[in-house]
Amino acid sequence: MTDYGRGPGSEPWHPDDPLYGDAGWEGQQAAAGQAAYGQQPDQQYAQQPQQHYGPQDPYQQQQYAQQQYPQQQYQQQGYDEQAYAQQQYAQQNQHPQNQHPQHQQQHNGGWDTGQHAAMPYPGDPADTYGGPPPGYNSRQEADYYATPEAYPPPQPPGRRQAEPEPAPTEWETEAAKEGEETHPFFTGDDGRDDDGEYDDDPRETRRGGGSERRGKTKKKSRNGCACLVVSLVLVGGLGGVGYFGYQFWQGQFGAAADFEGEGTGSVEVEIPRGAGGYEIGRILKDSGVIKSVDAFVSAQEKNPKGKTIQDGNYVLKKEMSAASVVELMLSPGSRNNLIIAEGRRNVLVYAEIDKRLDLPAGTTKTVATKEAKNLGLPEWALNRPKVKDPLEGFLFPASYSAAKGNKPEAVLRKMVARANAEYEKAGLEDKAKSLGLEGPWELLTLASLVQVEGKTDDDFRKMSEVVYNRLKPTNTETNQELQFDSAFNYLKGESNIDISEQEINTNPDPYNTYTNKGLTPGPISNPGNAAIAAALNPTKEGWMYFVATDGKDKTEFAKTHAEFLKLKEKFDARND
Numbered sequence: 001m002t003d004y005g006r007g008p009g010s011e012p013w014h015p016d017d018p019l020y021g022d023a024g025w026e027g028q029q030a031a032a033g034q035a036a037y038g039q040q041p042d043q044q045y046a047q048q049p050q051q052h053y054g055p056q057d058p059y060q061q062q063q064y065a066q067q068q069y070p071q072q073q074y075q076q077q078g079y080d081e082q083a084y085a086q087q088q089y090a091q092q093n094q095h096p097q098n099q100h101p102q103h104q105q106q107h108n109g110g111w112d113t114g115q116h117a118a119m120p121y122p123g124d125p126a127d128t129y130g131g132p133p134p135g136y137n138s139r140q141e142a143d144y145y146a147t148p149e150a151y152p153p154p155q156p157p158g159r160r161q162a163e164p165e166p167a168p169t170e171w172e173t174e175a176a177k178e179g180e181e182t183h184p185f186f187t188g189d190d191g192r193d194d195d196g197e198y199d200d201d202p203r204e205t206r207r208g209g210g211s212e213r214r215g216k217t218k219k220k221s222r223n224g225c226a227c228l229v230v231s232l233v234l235v236g237g238l239g240g241v242g243y244f245g246y247q248f249w250q251g252q253f254g255a256a257a258d259f260e261g262e263g264t265g266s267v268e269v270e271i272p273r274g275a276g277g278y279e280i281g282r283i284l285k286d287s288g289v290i291k292s293v294d295a296f297v298s299a300q301e302k303n304p305k306g307k308t309i310q311d312g313n314y315v316l317k318k319e320m321s322a323a324s325v326v327e328l329m330l331s332p333g334s335r336n337n338l339i340i341a342e343g344r345r346n347v348l349v350y351a352e353i354d355k356r357l358d359l360p361a362g363t364t365k366t367v368a369t370k371e372a373k374n375l376g377l378p379e380w381a382l383n384r385p386k387v388k389d390p391l392e393g394f395l396f397p398a399s400y401s402a403a404k405g406n407k408p409e410a411v412l413r414k415m416v417a418r419a420n421a422e423y424e425k426a427g428l429e430d431k432a433k434s435l436g437l438e439g440p441w442e443l444l445t446l447a448s449l450v451q452v453e454g455k456t457d458d459d460f461r462k463m464s465e466v467v468y469n470r471l472k473p474t475n476t477e478t479n480q481e482l483q484f485d486s487a488f489n490y491l492k493g494e495s496n497i498d499i500s501e502q503e504i505n506t507n508p509d510p511y512n513t514y515t516n517k518g519l520t521p522g523p524i525s526n527p528g529n530a531a532i533a534a535a536l537n538p539t540k541e542g543w544m545y546f547v548a549t550d551g552k553d554k555t556e557f558a559k560t561h562a563e564f565l566k567l568k569e570k571f572d573a574r575n576d
Contacts, residue, residue, distance in 0.1 A: 256294035262324050263289070263317030268336060270401040273311040273418070277301070280309065284325060288318045295322040305330050312337030313401035338402040340395060340415070342528030343451040347493065349395045349526070353411050356402040364408040371409055376416040380429070380440050386510050386521035388491070393444050393523030394419040419526075426532050435536070436468070441522070443535055448523035451531035452486040453546070459555050460534030465543045466557070471518060477544050477561055482513035490524040497551055547571050 269287045271280055277300050281293035290296050299322035300306035309329050313336040316328060328334045338356050340349055350364040357364075368375075372390040373382060384390060391412065396419035402411045428440035437443050446467050454460040470478050488504055489495050491511035504514045511520045527535075543557045545564035549571050558564045 256298060256322075257292040258295040259291045259319045259321050261319075261321060263320030265318040266315060267318055268313055268315050268403060270313050271309070271311045273398070275311060277306075284316070287316075289316050289320055290322050290325055291319070292322075296325060299323045299326045303327070303330070310335075310337075310399055311401075312339075312399040313403055335399070336401075336403060337399040338411070339399045340397045340526065342397040342531065343448075343525045344395075344397065345490065345525055346389045346392045346395055349415075353402060353408055356404075357406055357408060357411070358404045359408065364412070367408045368412060371412075375409065375413050376420065378420055378423075378440075384441070384522055388511070388522070390522075391416070393448050393526055395526050396422055397526055397528045422529065423532070426529070426536065428532075431536055436471070442519055444527070444532075445519045445523045447527040447532045447535035448525045449482070449484055449486065449520070450534055451527035452490075452525050453484060453555075454531065454534070455548075455553050455555055457530050457534070460531050461537065461539045462541070462543050462557050463546060463555075464534045464538035465540065466546055468538055469542070469544050475544075480517040482519070484513045487511050487513045487520050487524055490520075497548075550574060 267287050267289060269283055269289065271283060275283070277297045278293055280300075281290065281296035284290045284296060285293055300309070303323075303326050306326055309326070314329055314334050315336050316325060316334065320328070338352055340352075346368070347365065350368060351361065353359075353364040354361055368389070368391050375391065377390065377394060381390070381394065395412070395415040398415075398418055400411060400414055400418075423440065423444070428443050432439045432443040435443065437446070446464070449467060450460050450463045454463045467482065469475060470482055471480060473480065485497070485499055485504070488499060488507070488511070491507075491509045504512070506515075508515050510516055511524070513520065542559045544560070545558040545567070546555055547558075547564065547567035547570070548555050549567060551571065551574055556567050556570075558567055
C-alpha cells in the first residue's frame with residue numbers, strides 16, 4: 001500500500017491524498033462553483049484545470065490502467081510521486097494552467113503505461129476555465145513557463161530547494177563587515193544548532209524545505225570558557241572588595257583588639273620626648289603592655305587628660321587593657337623618671353642620677369668633669385677656664401628616663417641634647433648681641449641668675465631688666481656690680497639667705513658679684529624656658545633694685561637707692 005492507503009487493487013485513493021479526484025474519481029461530483037473535498041472555492045481553482053483541456057492527463061490514464069493491471073502499480077510509483085509533487089507545487093503557486101504541459105511532457109518522455117489515451121471527461125458548462133484566462137488572448141500566452149524569465153518547472157517534493165536569497169549589494173557587504181560584531185561574547189552565538197550540538201560545517205543544505213543539517217559534531221564551547229573566566233574575575237573582584245571593605249569598616253568603626261583587666265607582672269618602658277599617641281602605642285605593644293596600637297590611641301582620645309602623657313620612664317604591667325594603661329601613665333606613681341626642676345644646680349642633679357642609677361655618690365660628678373667636652377656641648381660653651389662646672393646650665397629642666405643599668409654619661413648626654421635644642425629654638429646665638437651681650441654664653445648666664453632670683457614670670461622680666469641696667473657702663477648706683485646673693489651662695493654651695501656684709505664684701509671669688517663687676521664666669525643654675533624668655537625680653541621700666549621682703553616668695557622692686565633702703569628695712573623687720 002502507498003502512504004495514503006492505496007493498495008494494488010482498483011480501490012480508490014484515500015480522500016486525504018492531495019491528488020484525490022484529479023482523475024475524476026469524485027472531481028466531477030462537486031457542483032459548479034463549489035470546491036471539491038470540502039475546500040473553499042479559491043482552492044478549486046488550483047485543482048480543476050486538469051479535468052478540462054488538452055489530451056488526457058497520464059495521471060488519469062495510470063489510474064485506469066491500474067484498475068485493469070494491478071501489477072503495474074509499483075512500476076509507475078515514481079510517476080505517481082512526481083505527479084503528486086507537480087500537483088502540490090501547482091496548488092501552492094496557484095498556477096493551474098501550467099501543470100498540464102508538464103504532465104504531457106513527462107508522459108511522452110518516460111512513463112509509457114501501454115494504454116491508449118483516455119478520452120477526456122466532458123467539460124462542465126459551469127467551468128469558466130475552458131477559455132483563455134482573463135487578460136489573455138490565448139492559453140499559450142498565459143503559459144508562465146514559456147519565457148526565459150519564467151519560474152523553473154516544479155520539482156518533486158524530495159528534490160525541491162529553497163529559493164536563493166538575492167545577492168547583497170556592494171555597500172551592504174561593506175557595511176556588514178565594518179559594523180557587525182562577530183565575537184561570540186557580543187553576539188551570544190556559541191556555534192550550536194537547535195539540537196544543542198555544534199556544527200563543524202556552517203554551510204548547510206536543506207532538502208524539501210526540511211531542517212536537516214549535515215556534518216554536525218560536538219565542539220568545546222569557547223564562549224562558555226570566556227563566560228567562566230569573566231565570572232571568576234567578577235567573583236574574585238567582588239571578594240577582594242568585600243574583604244578590604246570589611247577591613248576598612250573594622251578600622252573605622254570596629255572595636256580594636258584589646259586585653260582585659262589590670263594586667264600582671266611588671267615592665268619598664270621609656271617614652272621619648274615628643275612621642276605622640278601612635279608612637280607611644282607601638283612602644284607599649286612591643287613591650288607586651290597592650291594588644292593593639294589602635295586600642296591605646298582610642299583610649300587616649302577618650303580620656304580628657306590623655307594628651308598630657310609625658311615622656312620618661314614608666315613602670316607598667318603586662319597585658320593591660322588600653323584604658324588601664326592610660327590611667328596608670330597619668331598617675332605620677334607610675335613614672336620612674338628623673339625630673340630636673342628649673343633653677344636646679346648641677347651638683348644636685350649629679351646626686352639624683354647616682355641615686356637613680358644605684359651608683360656610689362660622686363660617680364656622675366666625676367664623669368661630668370672628665371667627659372664634659374664629649375657630652376655634646378655647643379662650640380660657644382667650650383674653653384671657659386674660670387667656670388666651676390662646664391655643664392652648668394646645660395642639664396635642661398625636664399623629665400628624663402634614668403633607671404638602674406643606665407650609664408651616667410648616657411643620661412647626661414640626653415640632658416645636654418635637650419638644652420641645645422631649647423636654646424637653639426629660643427635663638428640665643430642670634431639675639432645675644434642685639435641685647436648688648438657678647439654672645440649666647442653670657443645670655444645663658446644672665447638667664448640662670450634671673451631663674452634663681454625670681455619667683456614668678458612677672459618677676460623674671462623685672463629681674464632681667466635689673467641685670468641689664470646694672471651692667472650698663474653708665475650705672476652709678478652699683479657701678480656695674482650685680483650684688484646677687486644667689487651667686488655668692490653658688491660659690492659656697494649653700495642656699496643661705498642671711499649673709500653677713502663683712503663676709504660677702506671680702507670674698508674675691510669670681511662668682512662673688514659683690515666684689516666683681518659684671519656677670520659670673522658662667523651659669524649658676526639650669527634655667528627653664530620662662531627665665532630664658534625673660535632674659536630675651538626684659539621690661540623697660542627703669543628697675544634697678546629688688547628685695548625679697550618676706551625672705552621667701554615675695555619680691556619687691558625699686559628704681560632708686562632710697563627706695564631700696566626702704567625695702568631693706570622691710571626685709572630686716574621680718575624677724576622682729
